Amino acid sequence: MESSSKNYDVKGLERFIEKLAETSEVDVKKALHIFKLISDPSNKNGLSDEDLEELTGYKQGEIRRILRVFYDARLAYYRKGKHPKLDTTRYYWRIEGDVANSALLRRKREVLNKLKMKLEYELNNTFYTCPNDNLRFTFSEAYGPDGEFRCPRCGALLQPEDNTQLVESLEKEIRRLEEEIAEDEKRLYSS
Ligand SMILES: [Zn+2]
Incomplete structure (x- = not known):
């Protein structure tokens, strides 16, 4: 766990989140904020959308949309759990350094392929x-x-x-x- 947070490419990931938010039409600043909260190494047990609502003041629908974008990019994942007081299921969200870095790497390879195709087009x-x-x-x-x-x-x-x-x-x-x-x-x- 310690080694993965040490290897965290924060700058690259932030750029990645910005692009992702823009193309998915969710608020960039809010996406970055939520990313920061759920990727924080102290977030060991995950944060539910309710936790995030409390921490940010954003609407739950908005938070869920952003989490969904992260999930589709295979950036964030959740664990199902019981609410500590209520008898209902909650989803607790996390982003881990290695998982996030792999998602970022996948994205960079996609960009590289597009650039190579563009170069070939220009050369031919x-x-x-x-x-x-x-x-x-x-x-x-x-x-x-x-x-x-x-x-x-x-x-x-x-x-x-x-x-x-x-x-x-x-x-x-x-x-x-x-x-x-x-x-x-x-x-x-x-x-
Ligand atoms: Zn002309």
Whole structure:
């Protein structure tokens, strides 16, 4: 338990939560707050949605939606338990360092795959842009039905685009992410 909290990639996880909250359309600040509470190493037995409501003042429906997002991302998990006083079932939520880091690693691999696909697309195509409205076309799109290389929107002559810079920045980003993933893997699986 101690070692997993020591290996916690807090910054990376916070960025991950932000992205996750944005795409799932839940409140980013509230999601970060709840993440902080349930991932705290002192939260050994888990927090129920009622506990979280008490701690944050957020509506239970909102809290449940955020927990659901964490659960679907395989970030948080719950334990079923009895309420200490009432005879009803409660769900007690937790996030553990290693589990959270694995979820983050999965996410980074997904991003890496997308970047590689984008790079391949950039390398395998030549592009043309319209000087008027900045629309971008591949060769076959630019060629058009008559081989005229004209913008289908405004009719201007399309200009060949040099995508070297874009390719270089994609390659740089891919290298950076690959290094990050390798480090994460070392940290997660070397024990
Ligand atoms: Zn145009």
